[in-house]
Amino acid sequence: MKTLLEIADILKSKNCIYILTHRYPDGDTLGSAYALCRALQLIGKKCKVLCHDEIPSKFRFMNDYVKYEEFDPEYIISTDVADIKLLGDKLLAYSDKINMCIDHHMSNKSYADIAFVDAMAAATAEIVYELIQNLGVPIDKEIASCLYIGISTDTGCFKYSNTTAKTHKIAYELINKNINLSKINSELFEKKSKEALSVEYMVYSTLEYFFKGKCAIIRLMQSMLDKAGINDNELEGIASIPRQIDGVKIGITIREKKSNLFKVSVRTTEDINAIEICEAFGGGGHPRTGGCTIEDDLENVKERLLTVIKNKYGW
Amino acid sequence: MKTLLEIADILKSKNCIYILTHRYPDGDTLGSAYALCRALQLIGKKCKVLCHDEIPSKFRFMNDYVKYEEFDPEYIISTDVADIKLLGDKLLAYSDKINMCIDHHMSNKSYADIAFVDAMAAATAEIVYELIQNLGVPIDKEIASCLYIGISTDTGCFKYSNTTAKTHKIAYELINKNINLSKINSELFEKKSKEALSVEYMVYSTLEYFFKGKCAIIRLMQSMLDKAGINDNELEGIASIPRQIDGVKIGITIREKKSNLFKVSVRTTEDINAIEICEAFGGGGHPRTGGCTIEDDLENVKERLLTVIKNKYGW
16 A cells, blocks of 8 residues: 555646545545645645535535636545445446545445555544645645544544544644634534424334344434425434444444435444445445445335344344 | 642642532543542542442442542542532531632632632543643553543533633543543443433423524423433433524523422523523523522423523523
C-alpha cells in the first residue's frame, strides 16, 4: 500500500479531479469528500464532489465551502466507498474508471487502481485529515468542519467502539480551528424534528426479539414516513436502537426503500461479525456495523436474515 | 480564588479526608470523587467517598478502585455539589462543615470555606484531572477511568454544548492510559435494558407542546417505573428527549419522586437560561441544564413552570 505522502504526491500531479461518494450519503463520505475537494481547490486544482443522491439538508452547507466548476475529469477518487455497487446508478458510469479509493472499510472490494484502506481509522475523515496534512494544505475552519462531521458521524459522536485516543486528538485539533462545535453537534446528534420523533415512536412499536433476546429487529416502513411526512435520510439514529438493548448481540433495522426492496442495517456486539451476516446478502461494512440490500417481501427478508444467523451461530 | 496548586498543597497537608457527592449521583460527582479519593490514597492519605443514595450499578465498579477505611474526617471536600441542599439527608450533618468545594456549576452557592469553581469546565472531572496533576500523582488506568466517566457523562459523550477542544484533549490523554473505552461507552451511552426501553416508550407518549412548540414537557411517573420494574436512576437519557425536538427552546422533564414530589429537569437552547427558570423553584444548575424539586400535584407543577416561563419570556 502506498503511503499518504505518495498518495498526496499523486494528487498534486493531477489537475481535474472528481470525488465520488456513496449513495444514501452520510457525514463521513460527504465530510471526507468536501474536505479533500476544498484542500485540492486551495492548491489550484479543479475539483468536484459527486453523489447519486441529493445531499441531506443537514450536510448541504458543506457545498458552500467549495467552488462549483464544470469540467471533465482527468482523475477520479472515491471516499468511504467500500464497493462500486454503493455508488448508485447515477455514478455507475465511473465505476470502472476509479483511479484512487480512500476508505476505512475492512470489506473494501479493491476496485480502484490505487487504494488506501485503513480499517483501524474510525472514519475515512481521519485518513483524509492526515492526507491533507501530507498535501501541505493548512487546515482551515471549513476543512476542519467537514472532517469533524465525518469523524463524529462515524463514531456516533465518540461513542461507538471504533473511537480511539487518536480520534479525540484529531477532534481536539479540528475544534481548535474554531469550528462551530455546539451547532454541528446539536444539528447532527440532538435535533430531531417532531416528524422524526413520531416515526421513532412508530418504529419502537415494531420491536421484536428472537433467539431468546439475542437478536432484536425493528422495521421502518414507507407508510410510517408517509404518515409523518418525512424522508428516510432524516432518521440516522434509528439503526442504533435494537443493538442498544441489554442482551442483544445482533440488532437489525429493516428499512423499506420501495415495495419489496429493503435496506438492512446490522449492528453487533464484539463477539459477532456484522460483515459475515451482510455478505450473505451481497453487502459488507465493518465488524460491528454492516449493511446489505435485500429484494423480497418483508416476512421473507426477516426469515432469510434469521436463517443466516441461526446457521452461522447455531442459535 | 485559590489556584489548583494551592488547593493541592492544602490537600497534601491533611490526612483524613471525606469526599461528599450529590444525591441522585451521576457520573461526574462520582467519577470526580473516586478519582480524587484514589489519588489521595496513593499519596498515603485516609480518604472515603460518601453519598446519600446507593451508587447506581453502572458506576459501582469504581468502588473497587479505592480502599475502604473507617475513620473520622479531619477535612471534608465536596465534588460537583452546587448547593448543600443537594447532599441529601444522610449527609446533612456535614453541611456546615465542608472545608473545600470543587465544582463547575455557575450556580454554586459558595457554602464551603474554600471553593474552586470553574464554570467553563465541561465537568468537575476536568478540574479534578488538573488537580491530580498538581498533586503530583501519576494518572493511572483507574483514575483515568473515573475521570473519563465524569467528563463523558456531563457532556453527553462529547455532544453537549459545554464540550470544548480541551475536553477532547483530556479525553485523549485519559484514553491513552489504556482505559476500557468501548466497554465504558457502551455501558453509559448505548446499553438500555428492555425495561428502560419500555419506560422510554411510555414517556414518549406523554409528550406535550406549549407556547407554539417552543416548550415541550414529558413526564416520568412512578407507575411507569413500577410497570416496567426498574429504578429511576437507570434512565439517565430521558431528560434530553424534549429539548432535542426542532423548535423547542425549553425541554422539561418532570419525574415523580414520590406522591406530590417532583424532580424537574430543564434543558434549554442558547438564548434561554435554565438557571433562571430553576431558581424560581429554589433550584439551579448550568445555563443550558438546570434542575429543581417542586412539591405539589402534577397539574400544578406543570402550571407553575409554565407560568414562570410565560412571565419571564412573554410567551
